[in-house]
Amino acid sequence: MSAILALTICLVLLTAVLQQSSPTPLFFMPLLFAFLGMVAGFEVSCVGVAGLAVFALCRTAAGHGPIVALEPDSIAARILILQSLIGASFLSSVPIAVSFERHAGMIAQLRQQKAAIIARAAHYKLLADVSADTILVTLQDGTILYASPAAVRLLGIAGSALAGRSAFDLIHPDDKPSVRRSLATLCDGTPEVTTELRLQPNGSAGPIWTEVKTRIAEGKSGRRVEVVSVVRDISNRRAEDDRRKADLIRPDLLANTDPLTGLANRRRFNDHLDKEWRRALREQLDIALIMIDVDLFKAYNDAYGHPTGDIALRQLATIVGTGALRPADLASRIGGEEFAVILPGTFLSGARAVAERIRDGVRDKQIVHEKSPSGFLTVSVGIDCLCPNSILTPQIFIERADRALYRAKARRGSIAIAT
Template sequence: MQKPKLPKNESDRLEALNRYHILDTLPEQEYDDLTRLAAEICGTPIALISLVDRDRQWFKSKVGLDVSETPRDISFCGHAVADSAFLNVPDTTQDIRFTDNPLVAKDPSIRFYAGMPLKTSDNFTLGTLCVIDHQPRNLTEKQIRQLESLSRLAISQFELRRSNATRKAAEDALDEQYKREVLLAEITQRIRQSLNLDAIFQIAAQELRQSMNADRIGIFKFDPDSNCCNGEFVSESVIAGFDSVIALKIYDHCFGDQYAAYYKEGRIQVINNINESGLTDCHQDILQRFQVISNLVVPIIQTENLWGLLCIHQCSAPRHWQDSEINFARRIATQLEIAIKQASLFELLEQELLEREKEADSRKILLTELQESESRYRSVITSMSEGIVLQQADGQITACNENAEKILGLSADQMRGLKSVDFERSTIREDGSIFLSEDHPAMVTLRTGQPQTNVIMGICKEDCPTRWISINSQPLRHPDQTSPYAVVASFADITEKKLAQEMLKMEAELAHVRSLTDGLTQVANRRCFDDRLQTEWQRSVREKQSLSLIFLDIDYFKLYNDCYGHQAGDACLIQVAQTAASQLKRPTDLFARYGGEEFVVILPNTNMEGAIAVVELIQHAIHDLKIPHEASKVSSNVTISLGIASIIPTQEQSLEDLIAIADKNLYQAKQQGRDRFYC
């Protein structure tokens, strides 16, 4: 017995096979119809769709055989894959390669084998569509051609299956990413609008639990001066059936000694199963008390100190945390850090201003207080989550915070002394136009004394994506004066929010495309055809140009379905539609499914001679497919009949006239024997 050789491109071939994600999947009617049809055409008791894996051949579909796979070393299909060619063995007992093969000497006692390679569009042979008999025999040339056609149909099903799976995975990933971006934008917006930490924590915990499908989300705060040993959960969201931990005091000296330094460095703890994690006994006891089986813990840091922890608990079962989930939790924790910092700073500022107001008893004292307040204000803005810039009445920048430097890409020294006008060439509006200097919110506020809110600006920089910011400007005035002596411009980076909006727009556009596409054949559908024909008709009337219409019908398609089954019928529709559509060379032409097995072609600015040329291209392409059709009354292969109409539309006519002519001519083509066109 000769073992099959390995193809030279074996590693690439196996990689191509795995891309289809079809190995070890359940039986599917589409493939079973093809093997049953192959057995009937070739008159054999056994037919297989065999895929050759690294060490085995696995049967996606089988007729007349009980096993689902055999070793590759004894496979017939392995030889066909190695040569990437049709393998025909009329009598295995007379072929030196197979005389002592176990599949010949023992069950299933193979005496005849014929395998047609299953080749992908990039020329990788994944396996074969093969027929097997217990008696020596030979296939006719016609049977070989039909077996080859069925192998192409099998590959079409592979491609359709992979396309559908890829599209579904992309849609799911896009949808999940969009939902998380929306959630992050909502939390960010709430932080900008509110200083109520309890409300921010509650919304973040509830939305994060629902988004990540977790059993419990808890926000834990350490007691000050406890060396991260004591604390409590200040907010949580937990599903029914598991205990609440809110306001529960925790005393864990092990944590402060062993884990606090780890978290202060910004590291994240990821535990898929606490029973397999190697945690210390005291730490594991606390997690078990909270019913935790798997958890994800992200530190919440304030000025290099560990403020608390964002805890994500899975209590029902172990869980493998995805990189996207870990990254999303980290981003949520960052927003919570901003909210805590912002609330703390504003609380401090409010207390100071209140104390100063109580002490003020004269204008001189008040002026001194304002000067001191401005100094403190500059200190406060340095630590705020938004970018902050202070500009004097002449527009010159005198102070900014760290976030302003990051967002604008300039240092404080580079910005100091500049005006908004100096950024004109690098800033744009949402429509892409230049953001004029006089329209900058800070300049408008200095000019009018009125605050400006939520002004959108794009910052352009060479070799970097555009960064989008939302700007607010607030005037600063001395008592009893109406004109501002300075302006505070605050701005937040909304680039991620803009990207989320763009994704939403893309989803809407994708939905629109789907609404105009036939789900089976992936060509334009009836709705798309109706809209386009109306448009082209009106344009042709206006410009007095020819408009041609072609009706196309698959001959005896009902008999095809009755003979081969509806799954094979669907595969036939896909091949015919895709092949016919590929013959249209102009972007203005449209190929659409009209209904059932009937298709239609719109050819703008095309007279009858041009339409006939397109019809002949389509006819030749369909003939070249050689799709078997034993039930046809005009040919052994699938054929089509076509009706052509071509007119120069006028105001006195209607597009229904054009449709009626094409439909009538299609009827004449059928009456005259089918497999032809009529005009």
């Protein structure tokens, strides 16, 4: 209600009071001024009361109104009585007007704050709706309270469908422990935690690499703790990083790998043998070398062709590779049909067991070879095992194993040990 309307109402009511011949309506004046103070405010009501007082004084001086019914002796007495009544009415209405104005101001301020909060909430919701990142609000136990619309693009699931589900159901099993550790870190007071983890919303679908920035926020109840997470799809970035790493590794890998069999090549064999020889010499450890040669392989190529021979070599390489089980062991293809296995820290008995496993594995593979006395491909194996000293060298080591291999080839499919 506007101040002008309030003044108009008060003027009409005061006019009605002043037209009465009984003093009883005078008791409505405090209520009238209190109403003016509540509606128009303290400052406006002061001006309004002054105007109404002048109007009332003029009417009373002219001999109208309830004051005349009191039969005062003179006009001055009438005016004095009216002034006293107006003053008392005004003073009694002042606390009401001031209190009402203060509360009205507080109410207006609260309304402004509420409007500002609603506007900010709408703004934040708009940001969440248009953000390319997915925003999740969950409880500490993982229950999802809110998921932004971007969840559809990331997970293929609408945000409304995610509400009530556990966020842990979306996380790859291998990454769940790290997520729980991150939550514990947040609860200990860390303001924000950033982690990279895989999401697997559909179980059988491939994992989605994501970067998750997480904060703890106070819930709506003031007591409930909520977790706010911003989830960004980094699958492309991870794929690019993997490609870069592969590009860095590939040249070295190609330079040290036999392209046909995937085993180490002669260059890698020499480097690894030199390194392990020095270590064995320094620590006085035994080292074993197994040399393997495919029997009658030239005849096999002549009979079946080189493509078939390549297939056979790949099959044999798989069997030879079973001899290198420890990180320091190395299986290599060092020639056309010649293989070698380096076994650091291995005694002769262990080396012989590996050699027998390789020889028997080739025999059990039963790769047909019509030119072989057995009817199948076989390998001959030479072994040397020693503890390096200042007189021996890696080259002497290779020559000793090679001479043992030469003796084994004389009996085809056998194993010989260097002496």
